[in-house]
Amino acid sequence: MLGRLSLTARLTALYTLVSACVLVGLGLLVSIAVGRHFVELDRDFLKDKIDLVQTIVGEASSSEMLVPRLDELLTSHHGLFIELRQSAGRVYGAKGSVFSVLPSSIGTDGRTFDWTAGDQTLRGLRAAIRPPSRWTGQASDGASLELLIALDTAHHTHFMQSLRQTLALYLVGAILISGLLGWLAARRGLEPLRVMRARAMTVTAHKLDQRMPVDAVPAEFADLAQSLNTMLERLQSDFARLQEFSSDLAHELRTPINNLLTQTQVSLAQKRDVSVYQDILASNAEELQRLARMVSDMLFLAKTEHGIELPHRETVSLIDEVLDLFDFYEALAEEKHIALEADGNAHIVCDRLMIRRAISNLLSNAIRYSPPNAPVRVLVTQGDGQIQLCVHNAGPAIPAADLPRLFDRFYRAEKSRSNPDSEGTGLGLSITRAIMQAHGGSASVASTEQTTTFCLSFPTQDASS
Numbered sequence: 212m213l214g215r216l217s218l219t220a221r222l223t224a225l226y227t228l229v230s231a232c233v234l235v236g237l238g239l240l241v242s243i244a245v246g247r248h249f250v251e252l253d254r255d256f257l258k259d260k261i262d263l264v265q266t267i268v269g270e271a272s273s274s275e276m277l278v279p280r281l282d283e284l285l286t287s288h289h290g291l292f293i294e295l296r297q298s299a300g301r302v303y304g305a306k307g308s309v310f311s312v313l314p315s316s317i318g319t320d321g322r323t324f325d326w327t328a329g330d331q332t333l334r335g336l337r338a339a340i341r342p343p344s345r346w347t348g349q350a351s352d353g354a355s356l357e358l359l360i361a362l363d364t365a366h367h368t369h370f371m372q373s374l375r376q377t378l379a380l381y382l383v384g385a386i387l388i389s390g391l392l393g394w395l396a397a398r399r400g401l402e403p404l405r406v407m408r409a410r411a412m413t414v415t416a417h418k419l420d421q422r423m424p425v426d427a428v429p430a431e432f433a434d435l436a437q438s439l440n441t442m443l444e445r446l447q448s449d450f451a452r453l454q455e456f457s458s459d460l461a462h463e464l465r466t467p468i469n470n471l472l473t474q475t476q477v478s479l480a481q482k483r484d485v486s487v488y489q490d491i492l493a494s495n496a497e498e499l500q501r502l503a504r505m506v507s508d509m510l511f512l513a514k515t516e517h518g519i520e521l522p523h524r525e526t527v528s529l530i531d532e533v534l535d536l537f538d539f540y541e542a543l544a545e546e547k548h549i550a551l552e553a554d555g556n557a558h559i560v561c562d563r564l565m566i567r568r569a570i571s572n573l574l575s576n577a578i579r580y581s582p583p584n585a586p587v588r589v590l591v592t593q594g595d596g597q598i599q600l601c602v603h604n605a606g607p608a609i610p611a612a613d614l615p616r617l618f619d620r621f622y623r624a625e626k627s628r629s630n631p632d633s634e635g636t637g638l639g640l641s642i643t644r645a646i647m648q649a650h651g652g653s654a655s656v657a658s659t660e661q662t663t664t665f666c667l668s669f670p671t672q673d674a675s676s
Contacts, residue, residue, distance in 0.1 A: 226393030
Protein backbone atom coordinates (compact mmCIF):
# COMPACT_ATOMS: atom_id res chain seq x y z
CA MET A 212 0.00 0.00 0.00
CA LEU A 213 2.88 2.37 0.81
CA GLY A 214 4.30 1.82 -2.67
CA ARG A 215 1.18 3.39 -4.24
CA LEU A 216 1.50 6.63 -2.24
CA SER A 217 2.96 9.66 -3.94
CA LEU A 218 6.29 11.04 -2.78
CA THR A 219 4.49 14.09 -1.36
CA ALA A 220 2.16 11.85 0.66
CA ARG A 221 5.09 9.79 1.94
CA LEU A 222 7.06 12.85 3.03
CA THR A 223 3.95 14.33 4.65
CA ALA A 224 3.22 11.12 6.53
CA LEU A 225 6.84 10.83 7.68
CA TYR A 226 6.98 14.47 8.79
CA THR A 227 3.65 14.13 10.63
CA LEU A 228 4.81 10.92 12.35
CA VAL A 229 8.06 12.51 13.47
CA SER A 230 6.23 15.62 14.69
CA ALA A 231 3.70 13.47 16.56
CA CYS A 232 6.46 11.50 18.29
CA VAL A 233 8.27 14.69 19.31
CA LEU A 234 5.12 16.43 20.53
CA VAL A 235 3.79 13.38 22.41
CA GLY A 236 7.20 12.91 24.01
CA LEU A 237 7.23 16.58 25.01
CA GLY A 238 3.72 16.27 26.44
CA LEU A 239 4.70 13.24 28.50
CA LEU A 240 7.81 15.04 29.72
CA VAL A 241 5.78 18.06 30.81
CA SER A 242 3.20 15.86 32.53
CA ILE A 243 5.84 13.84 34.39
CA ALA A 244 7.77 16.97 35.36
CA VAL A 245 4.65 18.66 36.76
CA GLY A 246 3.70 15.51 38.66
CA ARG A 247 7.16 15.28 40.22
CA HIS A 248 7.02 18.96 41.11
CA PHE A 249 3.76 18.42 42.99
CA VAL A 250 5.33 15.49 44.86
CA GLU A 251 8.22 17.75 45.89
CA LEU A 252 5.81 20.48 47.00
CA ASP A 253 3.71 18.02 48.99
CA ARG A 254 6.77 16.50 50.65
CA ASP A 255 8.06 19.94 51.66
CA PHE A 256 4.63 20.88 52.94
CA LEU A 257 4.31 17.69 54.99
CA LYS A 258 7.84 18.02 56.40
CA ASP A 259 7.01 21.57 57.44
CA LYS A 260 3.89 20.31 59.23
CA ILE A 261 5.92 17.53 60.86
CA ASP A 262 8.23 20.20 62.29
CA LEU A 263 5.17 22.12 63.46
CA VAL A 264 3.73 19.02 65.17
CA GLN A 265 7.13 18.41 66.78
CA THR A 266 7.01 21.97 68.14
CA ILE A 267 3.46 21.50 69.43
CA VAL A 268 4.41 18.21 71.10
CA GLY A 269 7.45 19.82 72.67
CA GLU A 270 5.40 22.69 74.09
CA ALA A 271 2.54 20.51 75.40
CA SER A 272 2.68 19.69 79.12
CA SER A 273 0.88 16.40 78.55
CA SER A 274 -0.59 14.32 75.76
CA GLU A 275 -4.07 15.62 76.59
CA MET A 276 -2.94 19.13 75.74
CA LEU A 277 -2.13 18.08 72.19
CA VAL A 278 -5.73 17.64 71.08
CA PRO A 279 -6.87 21.30 70.89
CA ARG A 280 -3.60 22.42 69.34
CA LEU A 281 -3.67 19.72 66.67
CA ASP A 282 -7.40 20.31 66.03
CA GLU A 283 -6.60 23.98 65.48
CA LEU A 284 -3.82 22.93 63.03
CA LEU A 285 -6.16 20.70 61.04
CA THR A 286 -8.87 23.38 60.97
CA SER A 287 -6.49 25.92 59.47
CA HIS A 288 -5.24 23.51 56.78
CA HIS A 289 -8.01 21.94 54.72
CA GLY A 290 -7.24 18.45 53.49
CA LEU A 291 -4.60 17.79 56.15
CA PHE A 292 -4.80 14.61 58.27
CA ILE A 293 -2.74 13.76 61.38
CA GLU A 294 -2.53 10.75 63.64
CA LEU A 295 -0.19 10.20 66.60
CA ARG A 296 0.43 6.71 67.88
CA GLN A 297 2.31 5.26 70.79
CA SER A 298 2.90 1.73 71.84
CA ALA A 299 0.10 2.13 74.39
CA GLY A 300 -2.36 3.17 71.70
CA ARG A 301 -3.56 6.09 69.65
CA VAL A 302 -2.57 9.45 71.15
CA TYR A 303 -4.36 11.59 68.59
CA GLY A 304 -6.75 10.76 65.77
CA ALA A 305 -10.19 9.23 65.43
CA LYS A 306 -10.83 5.55 64.87
CA GLY A 307 -11.71 4.75 61.29
CA SER A 308 -9.76 7.71 59.89
CA VAL A 309 -7.99 7.68 56.53
CA PHE A 310 -5.04 6.03 58.23
CA SER A 311 -7.06 2.88 58.99
CA VAL A 312 -6.49 1.70 55.36
CA LEU A 313 -2.86 2.74 55.29
CA PRO A 314 -0.61 0.34 53.30
CA SER A 315 1.60 -1.79 55.50
CA SER A 316 4.69 -1.33 53.31
CA ILE A 317 5.64 2.17 54.40
CA GLY A 318 8.81 3.32 56.07
CA THR A 319 10.30 6.26 57.88
CA ASP A 320 12.96 7.07 55.26
CA GLY A 321 11.44 10.46 54.47
CA ARG A 322 9.81 9.38 51.21
CA THR A 323 6.16 10.07 50.58
CA PHE A 324 3.68 7.31 49.94
CA ASP A 325 0.29 7.45 48.21
CA TRP A 326 -2.89 5.53 48.91
CA THR A 327 -6.63 5.79 48.47
CA ALA A 328 -9.25 5.95 51.19
CA GLY A 329 -12.76 5.97 49.83
CA ASP A 330 -12.95 8.66 47.18
CA GLN A 331 -9.89 10.43 48.50
CA THR A 332 -6.37 10.16 47.10
CA LEU A 333 -3.81 10.82 49.81
CA ARG A 334 -0.08 11.45 50.02
CA GLY A 335 1.57 10.98 53.41
CA LEU A 336 4.72 10.82 55.44
CA ARG A 337 5.70 8.81 58.50
CA ALA A 338 7.97 10.19 61.25
CA ALA A 339 9.05 9.45 64.79
CA ILE A 340 8.67 12.19 67.42
CA ARG A 341 10.35 12.09 70.82
CA PRO A 342 8.00 13.36 73.60
CA PRO A 343 9.44 15.86 76.13
CA SER A 344 10.92 14.54 79.35
CA ARG A 345 8.14 16.01 81.44
CA TRP A 346 5.88 13.36 79.86
CA THR A 347 7.89 10.71 81.65
CA GLY A 348 5.60 8.35 83.44
CA GLN A 349 2.70 9.15 81.17
CA ALA A 350 1.42 6.95 78.44
CA SER A 351 4.35 4.63 77.99
CA ASP A 352 7.21 5.95 80.01
CA GLY A 353 8.26 8.48 77.41
CA ALA A 354 8.35 6.07 74.42
CA SER A 355 8.64 7.67 70.96
CA LEU A 356 5.51 8.84 69.18
CA GLU A 357 4.73 7.69 65.62
CA LEU A 358 3.39 10.53 63.51
CA LEU A 359 1.33 9.82 60.43
CA ILE A 360 0.55 12.91 58.39
CA ALA A 361 -1.25 13.02 55.05
CA LEU A 362 -2.51 15.52 52.51
CA ASP A 363 -5.52 15.20 50.22
CA THR A 364 -4.18 15.52 46.65
CA ALA A 365 -7.56 16.09 45.00
CA HIS A 366 -6.59 19.59 43.87
CA HIS A 367 -3.43 18.19 42.30
CA THR A 368 -5.44 15.47 40.59
CA HIS A 369 -7.89 17.97 39.14
CA PHE A 370 -5.06 20.16 37.91
CA MET A 371 -3.24 17.21 36.30
CA GLN A 372 -6.43 16.07 34.55
CA SER A 373 -7.01 19.57 33.23
CA LEU A 374 -3.36 19.80 32.17
CA ARG A 375 -3.49 16.47 30.35
CA GLN A 376 -6.69 17.43 28.54
CA THR A 377 -5.15 20.73 27.49
CA LEU A 378 -1.98 18.98 26.35
CA ALA A 379 -4.01 16.38 24.43
CA LEU A 380 -5.98 19.09 22.60
CA TYR A 381 -2.77 20.97 21.90
CA LEU A 382 -1.03 17.84 20.63
CA VAL A 383 -3.88 16.99 18.28
CA GLY A 384 -3.97 20.52 16.91
CA ALA A 385 -0.18 20.74 16.66
CA ILE A 386 0.04 17.38 14.86
CA LEU A 387 -2.62 18.44 12.36
CA ILE A 388 -0.88 21.76 11.75
CA SER A 389 2.48 19.98 11.44
CA GLY A 390 0.97 17.60 8.88
CA LEU A 391 -0.41 20.53 6.89
CA LEU A 392 2.91 22.38 7.03
CA GLY A 393 4.73 19.16 6.08
CA TRP A 394 2.44 18.74 3.07
CA LEU A 395 3.04 22.34 1.99
CA ALA A 396 6.81 21.96 2.45
CA ALA A 397 6.90 18.65 0.54
CA ARG A 398 4.74 20.00 -2.26
CA ARG A 399 6.83 23.14 -2.58
CA GLY A 400 10.07 21.18 -2.32
CA LEU A 401 8.99 18.78 -5.08
CA GLU A 402 7.81 21.57 -7.37
CA PRO A 403 10.96 21.19 -9.54
CA LEU A 404 9.92 17.60 -10.25
CA ARG A 405 6.54 18.77 -11.51
CA VAL A 406 8.29 21.35 -13.68
CA MET A 407 10.54 18.63 -15.07
CA ARG A 408 7.53 16.38 -15.64
CA ALA A 409 5.69 19.14 -17.50
CA ARG A 410 8.78 19.77 -19.60
CA ALA A 411 9.13 16.03 -20.32
CA MET A 412 5.48 15.87 -21.44
CA THR A 413 6.27 18.36 -24.20
CA VAL A 414 8.94 16.08 -25.68
CA THR A 415 7.68 14.44 -28.87
CA ALA A 416 9.22 12.90 -31.96
CA HIS A 417 9.03 16.31 -33.63
CA LYS A 418 10.16 18.28 -30.58
CA LEU A 419 13.26 16.69 -29.10
CA ASP A 420 15.05 19.96 -28.36
CA GLN A 421 13.43 20.43 -24.95
CA ARG A 422 15.81 20.33 -21.96
CA MET A 423 15.32 20.11 -18.21
CA PRO A 424 16.14 23.21 -16.11
CA VAL A 425 19.43 22.72 -14.29
CA ASP A 426 20.27 26.09 -12.73
CA ALA A 427 16.70 26.70 -11.48
CA VAL A 428 16.38 23.48 -9.45
CA PRO A 429 17.87 22.50 -6.06
CA ALA A 430 21.21 20.74 -6.00
CA GLU A 431 19.51 17.39 -5.23
CA PHE A 432 17.65 17.58 -8.58
CA ALA A 433 20.45 19.13 -10.65
CA ASP A 434 22.17 15.78 -11.30
CA LEU A 435 18.87 14.21 -12.32
CA ALA A 436 18.10 17.11 -14.65
CA GLN A 437 21.58 16.89 -16.19
CA SER A 438 21.24 13.13 -16.70
CA LEU A 439 17.85 13.60 -18.38
CA ASN A 440 19.32 16.30 -20.62
CA THR A 441 22.13 13.97 -21.62
CA MET A 442 19.58 11.26 -22.39
CA LEU A 443 17.51 13.70 -24.47
CA GLU A 444 20.62 14.74 -26.41
CA ARG A 445 21.36 11.09 -27.20
CA LEU A 446 17.75 10.49 -28.23
CA GLN A 447 17.76 13.59 -30.43
CA SER A 448 21.00 12.52 -32.08
CA ASP A 449 19.84 8.92 -32.56
CA PHE A 450 16.44 10.02 -33.86
CA ALA A 451 18.08 12.42 -36.33
CA ARG A 452 20.30 9.59 -37.58
CA LEU A 453 17.26 7.30 -37.81
CA GLN A 454 15.34 9.87 -39.83
CA GLU A 455 18.30 10.37 -42.13
CA PHE A 456 18.77 6.63 -42.46
CA SER A 457 15.07 6.08 -43.23
CA SER A 458 15.14 8.80 -45.86
CA ASP A 459 18.31 7.45 -47.46
CA LEU A 460 17.06 3.88 -47.36
CA ALA A 461 13.76 4.82 -48.99
CA HIS A 462 15.65 6.73 -51.67
CA GLU A 463 18.05 3.85 -52.37
CA LEU A 464 15.34 1.19 -52.45
CA ARG A 465 13.08 3.21 -54.70
CA THR A 466 15.32 2.97 -57.79
CA PRO A 467 15.77 -0.84 -57.93
CA ILE A 468 12.13 -1.44 -57.02
CA ASN A 469 10.97 0.97 -59.75
CA ASN A 470 13.28 -0.77 -62.23
CA LEU A 471 11.85 -4.17 -61.31
CA LEU A 472 8.28 -2.91 -61.49
CA THR A 473 8.79 -1.15 -64.83
CA GLN A 474 10.48 -4.09 -66.50
CA THR A 475 7.85 -6.49 -65.20
CA GLN A 476 4.97 -4.28 -66.40
CA VAL A 477 6.57 -3.84 -69.83
CA SER A 478 7.16 -7.57 -70.18
CA LEU A 479 3.53 -8.28 -69.31
CA ALA A 480 2.16 -5.69 -71.73
CA GLN A 481 2.47 -8.03 -74.68
CA LYS A 482 3.68 -11.48 -75.59
CA ARG A 483 7.40 -11.80 -76.21
CA ASP A 484 9.93 -14.40 -77.19
CA VAL A 485 11.42 -16.69 -74.59
CA SER A 486 14.83 -15.06 -75.04
CA VAL A 487 13.33 -11.65 -74.23
CA TYR A 488 11.76 -13.00 -71.06
CA GLN A 489 15.08 -14.55 -70.13
CA ASP A 490 16.86 -11.20 -70.52
CA ILE A 491 14.23 -9.45 -68.42
CA LEU A 492 14.46 -12.09 -65.69
CA ALA A 493 18.26 -11.87 -65.72
CA SER A 494 18.04 -8.09 -65.31
CA ASN A 495 15.52 -8.48 -62.50
CA ALA A 496 17.80 -11.01 -60.82
CA GLU A 497 20.65 -8.47 -60.84
CA GLU A 498 18.42 -5.88 -59.19
CA LEU A 499 17.23 -8.43 -56.62
CA GLN A 500 20.83 -9.36 -55.85
CA ARG A 501 21.58 -5.68 -55.27
CA LEU A 502 18.58 -5.41 -52.94
CA ALA A 503 19.66 -8.53 -51.05
CA ARG A 504 23.20 -7.17 -50.70
CA MET A 505 21.84 -3.84 -49.45
CA VAL A 506 19.64 -5.55 -46.83
CA SER A 507 22.56 -7.71 -45.71
CA ASP A 508 24.80 -4.67 -45.38
CA MET A 509 22.18 -2.77 -43.38
CA LEU A 510 21.80 -5.69 -40.97
CA PHE A 511 25.58 -5.77 -40.51
CA LEU A 512 25.68 -2.01 -39.85
CA ALA A 513 22.85 -2.29 -37.32
CA LYS A 514 24.78 -4.94 -35.41
CA THR A 515 28.10 -3.08 -35.38
CA GLU A 516 26.54 0.25 -34.36
CA HIS A 517 24.98 -1.42 -31.31
CA GLY A 518 28.39 -2.41 -29.99
CA ILE A 519 28.57 -6.08 -30.93
CA GLU A 520 31.27 -8.24 -29.42
CA LEU A 521 33.86 -9.45 -31.91
CA PRO A 522 32.93 -13.09 -32.60
CA HIS A 523 36.50 -14.35 -33.18
CA ARG A 524 39.66 -12.64 -31.92
CA GLU A 525 42.99 -13.77 -33.31
CA THR A 526 46.39 -12.36 -34.22
CA VAL A 527 46.41 -11.39 -37.89
CA SER A 528 49.20 -10.26 -40.22
CA LEU A 529 47.87 -7.29 -42.17
CA ILE A 530 50.18 -7.75 -45.12
CA ASP A 531 49.10 -11.41 -45.48
CA GLU A 532 45.46 -10.32 -45.66
CA VAL A 533 46.31 -7.67 -48.24
CA LEU A 534 48.19 -10.18 -50.44
CA ASP A 535 45.29 -12.63 -50.26
CA LEU A 536 42.94 -9.88 -51.43
CA PHE A 537 45.36 -8.99 -54.22
CA ASP A 538 44.84 -12.52 -55.57
CA PHE A 539 41.07 -11.97 -55.47
CA TYR A 540 41.19 -8.60 -57.28
CA GLU A 541 43.99 -9.55 -59.66
CA ALA A 542 41.68 -10.21 -62.62
CA LEU A 543 39.82 -6.90 -62.18
CA ALA A 544 43.12 -5.01 -61.81
CA GLU A 545 44.60 -6.61 -64.93
CA GLU A 546 41.49 -5.70 -66.92
CA LYS A 547 42.15 -1.99 -66.11
CA HIS A 548 45.96 -2.42 -66.36
CA ILE A 549 46.35 -1.48 -62.69
CA ALA A 550 49.36 -2.71 -60.71
CA LEU A 551 48.74 -3.78 -57.09
CA GLU A 552 51.62 -3.02 -54.69
CA ALA A 553 52.06 -3.63 -50.95
CA ASP A 554 54.74 -2.68 -48.44
CA GLY A 555 55.30 -2.92 -44.68
CA ASN A 556 53.70 -5.23 -42.13
CA ALA A 557 52.17 -5.33 -38.64
CA HIS A 558 50.15 -7.74 -36.53
CA ILE A 559 46.85 -6.92 -34.83
CA VAL A 560 44.36 -8.81 -32.67
CA CYS A 561 41.04 -8.73 -34.51
CA ASP A 562 38.27 -10.64 -36.20
CA ARG A 563 39.93 -11.80 -39.42
CA LEU A 564 36.79 -11.83 -41.62
CA MET A 565 35.64 -8.38 -40.52
CA ILE A 566 39.07 -6.78 -41.10
CA ARG A 567 39.36 -8.52 -44.46
CA ARG A 568 35.99 -7.04 -45.44
CA ALA A 569 37.11 -3.54 -44.43
CA ILE A 570 40.32 -3.80 -46.47
CA SER A 571 38.38 -5.31 -49.38
CA ASN A 572 36.02 -2.32 -49.45
CA LEU A 573 38.97 0.08 -49.72
CA LEU A 574 40.71 -1.97 -52.43
CA SER A 575 37.46 -2.28 -54.40
CA ASN A 576 36.95 1.49 -54.34
CA ALA A 577 40.58 2.18 -55.22
CA ILE A 578 40.52 -0.15 -58.25
CA ARG A 579 37.10 1.10 -59.35
CA TYR A 580 37.99 4.80 -59.36
CA SER A 581 41.69 4.57 -60.26
CA PRO A 582 42.50 5.51 -63.90
CA PRO A 583 44.03 2.81 -66.18
CA ASN A 584 47.76 2.13 -65.97
CA ALA A 585 47.95 3.69 -62.48
CA PRO A 586 49.11 1.64 -59.46
CA VAL A 587 47.09 0.96 -56.32
CA ARG A 588 49.46 0.91 -53.39
CA VAL A 589 48.88 -0.47 -49.86
CA LEU A 590 51.25 0.69 -47.11
CA VAL A 591 51.28 -0.73 -43.54
CA THR A 592 53.11 1.36 -40.93
CA GLN A 593 53.47 1.35 -37.15
CA GLY A 594 54.34 4.22 -34.81
CA ASP A 595 53.03 7.04 -32.61
CA GLY A 596 50.88 4.58 -30.66
CA GLN A 597 48.97 3.19 -33.62
CA ILE A 598 49.12 0.90 -36.63
CA GLN A 599 47.96 2.24 -39.98
CA LEU A 600 46.96 0.52 -43.21
CA CYS A 601 46.64 3.07 -46.02
CA VAL A 602 45.37 2.45 -49.58
CA HIS A 603 46.65 4.97 -52.17
CA ASN A 604 45.22 5.33 -55.67
CA ALA A 605 45.65 7.95 -58.35
CA GLY A 606 42.75 9.96 -59.67
CA PRO A 607 41.06 13.32 -59.53
CA ALA A 608 40.67 14.95 -56.13
CA ILE A 609 37.51 14.37 -54.12
CA PRO A 610 35.86 17.75 -53.36
CA ALA A 611 36.64 18.95 -49.84
CA ALA A 612 32.92 19.27 -49.11
CA ASP A 613 32.44 15.55 -49.82
CA LEU A 614 35.31 14.24 -47.67
CA PRO A 615 33.55 14.48 -44.24
CA ARG A 616 30.52 12.57 -45.56
CA LEU A 617 32.16 9.78 -47.52
CA PHE A 618 31.64 7.34 -44.63
CA ASP A 619 27.92 8.18 -44.26
CA ARG A 620 25.33 5.65 -45.36
CA PHE A 621 24.36 5.78 -49.04
CA TYR A 622 26.54 8.83 -49.64
CA ARG A 623 28.36 9.05 -52.97
CA ALA A 624 30.40 11.88 -54.36
CA GLU A 625 29.05 13.17 -57.66
CA LYS A 626 31.89 11.71 -59.69
CA SER A 627 31.10 8.25 -58.37
CA ARG A 628 27.38 8.63 -58.98
CA SER A 629 28.07 9.27 -62.64
CA ASN A 630 30.60 6.46 -62.94
CA PRO A 631 29.03 3.68 -64.99
CA ASP A 632 31.17 1.08 -63.28
CA SER A 633 29.79 1.94 -59.86
CA GLU A 634 27.48 -0.87 -58.78
CA GLY A 635 27.81 -0.56 -55.04
CA THR A 636 25.04 0.09 -52.58
CA GLY A 637 26.70 3.14 -51.04
CA LEU A 638 27.31 1.27 -47.78
CA GLY A 639 30.86 -0.01 -48.24
CA LEU A 640 32.64 2.86 -46.51
CA SER A 641 29.99 2.99 -43.75
CA ILE A 642 30.61 -0.70 -43.10
CA THR A 643 34.37 -0.08 -43.06
CA ARG A 644 34.02 2.66 -40.43
CA ALA A 645 31.67 0.48 -38.34
CA ILE A 646 34.17 -2.40 -38.42
CA MET A 647 36.98 -0.10 -37.29
CA GLN A 648 34.87 1.31 -34.45
CA ALA A 649 34.11 -2.25 -33.33
CA HIS A 650 37.88 -2.81 -33.10
CA GLY A 651 38.48 0.45 -31.24
CA GLY A 652 40.05 2.07 -34.32
CA SER A 653 39.04 4.61 -36.95
CA ALA A 654 38.85 5.17 -40.71
CA SER A 655 39.89 8.37 -42.49
CA VAL A 656 40.33 9.77 -45.99
CA ALA A 657 42.54 12.40 -47.61
CA SER A 658 42.58 13.56 -51.22
CA THR A 659 44.84 15.74 -53.37
CA GLU A 660 44.86 16.56 -57.06
CA GLN A 661 46.91 13.43 -57.81
CA THR A 662 46.16 10.88 -55.07
CA THR A 663 43.32 9.71 -52.81
CA THR A 664 44.27 7.88 -49.61
CA PHE A 665 42.01 5.84 -47.31
CA CYS A 666 43.57 4.80 -43.97
CA LEU A 667 42.58 2.30 -41.27
CA SER A 668 44.06 3.11 -37.84
CA PHE A 669 44.37 0.47 -35.10
CA PRO A 670 45.41 1.14 -31.48
CA THR A 671 48.70 -0.59 -30.65
CA GLN A 672 47.45 -1.74 -27.25
CA ASP A 673 45.20 -4.17 -29.07
CA ALA A 674 47.95 -5.47 -31.25
CA SER A 675 51.12 -7.47 -30.89
CA SER A 676 53.73 -6.65 -33.52
